Every structure is written in C-alpha cells, then in structure tokens.
Amino acid sequence: MSELLGVAVLGAGHMGADHIRRIDRVVNGARVAAVADPDTGRAEDAVAGIDGVSVHTEVSAALDAPGVRAVLVASPGPAHEEALLAAFERGLPVLCEKPMVPESAGALRVVEAEARLGRRLAQVGFMRRYDPEYVRLKALLDSGRLGRPLMLHCTHRNVSSPPGFTSAMVVNSSVSHEIDAARWLLGQELTAVTVLRPRPSTHAPADLLDPQFVLFETAEGALVDVEVFVNTGFGYQVRCEAVCESGSARIGDEDAMRVTTAGGAHQEVAQDYLVRFADAYDREVQAWVDATREGRVTGPGVWDGYAASAVAEAGVRALESGGRVAVELAARPALYA
Numbered sequence: 514m515s516e517l518l519g520v521a522v523l524g525a526g527h528m529g530a531d532h533i534r535r536i537d538r539v540v541n542g543a544r545v546a547a548v549a550d551p552d553t554g555r556a557e558d559a560v561a562g563i564d565g566v567s568v569h570t571e572v573s574a575a576l577d578a579p580g581v582r583a584v585l586v587a588s589p590g591p592a593h594e595e596a597l598l599a600a601f602e603r604g605l606p607v608l609c610e611k612p613m614v615p616e617s618a619g620a621l622r623v624v625e626a627e628a629r630l631g632r633r634l635a636q637v638g639f640m641r642r643y644d645p646e647y648v649r650l651k652a653l654l655d656s657g658r659l660g661r662p663l664m665l666h667c668t669h670r671n672v673s674s675p676p677g678f679t680s681a682m683v684v685n686s687s688v689s690h691e692i693d694a695a696r697w698l699l700g701q702e703l704t705a706v707t708v709l710r711p712r713p714s715t716h717a718p719a720d721l722l723d724p725q726f727v728l729f730e731t732a733e734g735a736l737v738d739v740e741v742f743v744n745t746g747f748g749y750q751v752r753c754e755a756v757c758e759s760g761s762a763r764i765g766d767e768d769a770m771r772v773t774t775a776g777g778a779h780q781e782v783a784q785d786y787l788v789r790f791a792d793a794y795d796r797e798v799q800a801w802v803d804a805t806r807e808g809r810v811t812g813p814g815v816w817d818g819y820a821a822s823a824v825a826e827a828g829v830r831a832l833e834s835g836g837r838v839a840v841e842l843a844a845r846p847a848l849y850a
C-alpha cells in the first residue's frame with residue numbers, strides 16, 4: 514500500500530496534539546485526515562498548518578470523514594469505550610491511549626466486541642513497551658542471564674497532577690503503566706494488590722492521596738512495588754529495577770546532560786512524559802502505522818488493556834479498603850490465546 518494511512522485523531526488535548534504533530538512531522542506512512550474534539554478551538558490549534566484535515570465536534574463525523582482509514586484515540590479515558598466500539602463497527606484499526614477503558618466492565622465489553630469480530634483491530638498506548646531502556650530490560654530478563662525475576666521496584670513521579678485528577682486515577686491512569694510493564698516484563702498476570710498511603714504531601718491538592726505505595730503479587734510468586742507520587746514539584750522520574758536470582762538491572766536513571774562547573778555539578782531532570790518518553794511515543798506510533806498498513810496488530814492489545822483495567826480496579830478497591838484485594842480476570846477469549 515503506497516497511499517498514506519489517513520488517521521482520525523479523537524481528542525486534541527496534550528496527547529492528541531502531540532500525536533497530531535508526530536503523525537504530521539515524524540512518522541512515515543500516515544497523515545492526519547480528521548480530528549474530533551468538542552473544543553473546536555483546541556482542534557483547530559492542533560491542526561494549524563496541516564493541509565487536508567477536517568475538524569469535527571462529533572466522533573462519528575470524524576470516523577466517517579473522507580480519507581479516514583484508522584483511528585488514534587486521545588480523548589479522556591471515560592470516552593474510550595464508545596470510541597473503540599464506533600471504530601470496530603466501521604472495521605477501523607485503532608491506537609487507543611491508556612487506560613483503554615478505566616472500568617473493567619467497559620474494558621471487557623471492548624474485549625467481547627473485538628472477539629466477535631474475530632480479528633484484532635486495536636492496540637493500546639502502553640508506550641513503555643517501545644522505550645529503548647524498557648526494551649533492553651525485557652530482552653535481558655528474557656535471556657535468562659539474571660535468572661528468575663523475584664521483585665520489581667518501580668518509581669513513577671510527576672511534577673504535578675492535572676486538574677480533576679483523583680486518588681483513583683493515581684492507580685488507574687498513572688500506575689496503569691507499571692501494571693502493563695510488569696505483566697509484559699515478567700510474562701505473568703498480577704493476581705493481588707495492596708495499597709499503602711503515606712501521609713499526603715502538602716503540595717498535593719487537598720483531596721488527593723498522593724503519594725501512594727502500591728504492592729502487586731504475581732501468578733508465579735514475584736512482587737512488584739510502585740512508589741507513585743504525582744505532585745513532586747521537581748521532575749518526571751520513571752525507574753524500574755528488576756531483582757533476579759543471579760543479578761539485578763535498573764533503568765530510568767537520568768541520562769540527561771550533566772554539567773560540572775567550579776564548585777558543583779548539575780544534572781537536568783525531565784519535567785514531563787512528553788520529554789522522557791518522546792522516543793517511545795515516536796516508535797510506538799511508527800510501529801502501529803507500519804503494522805496497520807500491513808493489516809496487522811503487533812503491540813499491546815485489547816486483552817492487555819482489559820487486564821490492566823482489572824488490576825487497577827482491584828488497586829482502587831485496595832486503596833479504599835486498606836486491605837489486600839485479589840484481581841478477578843474473565844476467561845481469555847481464544848483470539849488472545
């Protein structure tokens with residue numbers, strides 16, 4: 514197929530605008546064909562200077578716009594289920610930002626809808642699977658050189674949380690990345706969650722439990738801990754250390770320029786995900802475009818999105834109850850065997 518893949522982008526906020534720029538200027542083989550956002554001004558700003566894009570307030574109008582062959586969903590999580598089902602009805606391949614659907618019941622409806630189609634159509638935006646450091650860690654663990662993984666120690670820090678960010682979103686939006694990364698790195702399901710709540714930072718909004726300390730148990734007896742702190746005020750830091758029977762490996766230490774002058778040294782710290790994971794997003798979207806043009810889905814899929822939502826939902830219940838909550842997963846349809 515030599516024709517560029519026409520993409521409808523749903524949601525032109527922080528991520529949507531960045532993906533529009535990426536499809537227009539970074540990625541090969543695709544173009545932005547349509548954008549939908551109820552905030553028309555945002556959509557128009559995001560496509561300024563790009564030719565041949567139609568702007569819509571309704572998702573259905575963007576999906577039905579001329580030239581649309583695929584969809585990138587970057588609207589808020591609660592809008593994802595409707596967008597995915599609308600894309601499936603039209604047979605359109607999708608890259609859907611995480612969380613695929615925040616509630617596990619809605620995520621399962623998406624699994625069932627794709628399973629009814631009998632072919633995979635959607636990829637979920639767990640971009641850490643494309644980050645070069647995570648890719649190296651995965652290859653090292655898979656090689657067996659370090660022996661069986663016993664623990665993952667993870668850190669996930671943001672400078673500040675966006676308006677409206679809730680204590681549940683700390684788990685089902687922020688920690689959804691660690692949930693997917695742990696499932697992928699270890700090749701195991703997460704089976705139970707406990708969430709501890711240190712005293713909240715005085716810099717966090719009054720009603721936000723931040724930081725949180727999340728502990729996952731896995732099907733084969735490993736442990737995964739996550740310090741998540743989304744109002745540090747100082748930087749975006751994502752780290753992961755795998756402790757295995759014959760060694761350990763750690764990623765995410767700042768590799769930015771270090772400047773030494775008389776009397777001291779200074780190391781830059783990324784301020785947000787768009788900087789820290791810029792390369793990962795580029796690789797993710799390029800891989801999605803390449804696979805879509807070949808009629809394939811190669812990245813994390815709808816089952817991964819559902820599993821992450823089910824684990825996160827157990828995490829939210831653990832946060833609320835203060836106890837250990839077992840993860841309940843539905844039976845996996847044959848499509849995802």
Ligand SMILES: NC(=O)C1=CN([C@@H]2O[C@H](COP(=O)(O)OP(=O)(O)OC[C@H]3O[C@@H](n4cnc5c(N)ncnc54)[C@H](O)[C@@H]3O)[C@@H](O)[C@H]2O)C=CC1
Pocket residue numbers: 523524525526527528529549550551552555572587588589590592610611612638640686786
């Ligand atoms: N992979 C990653 O690292 C990141 C992923 N995200 C995810 O990206 C998605 C969007 O997040 P942000 O861009 O930060 O939010 P945002 O609030 O900046 O932008 C969302 C946009 O969607 C629009 N919108 C609302 N309802 C809509 C609908 N039904 N259809 C189309 N557009 C609609 C809003 O008007 C707004 O312009 C979320 O799922 C979020 O979890 C966000 C940040 C980083």
Ligand SMILES: O=C1[C@@H](O)[C@H](O)[C@@H](O)[C@H](O)[C@H]1O
Pocket residue numbers: 671686687690743786
């Ligand atoms: O996905 C993301 C945001 O939605 C979330 O709010 C942040 O905590 C994460 O660091 C970022 O990667």
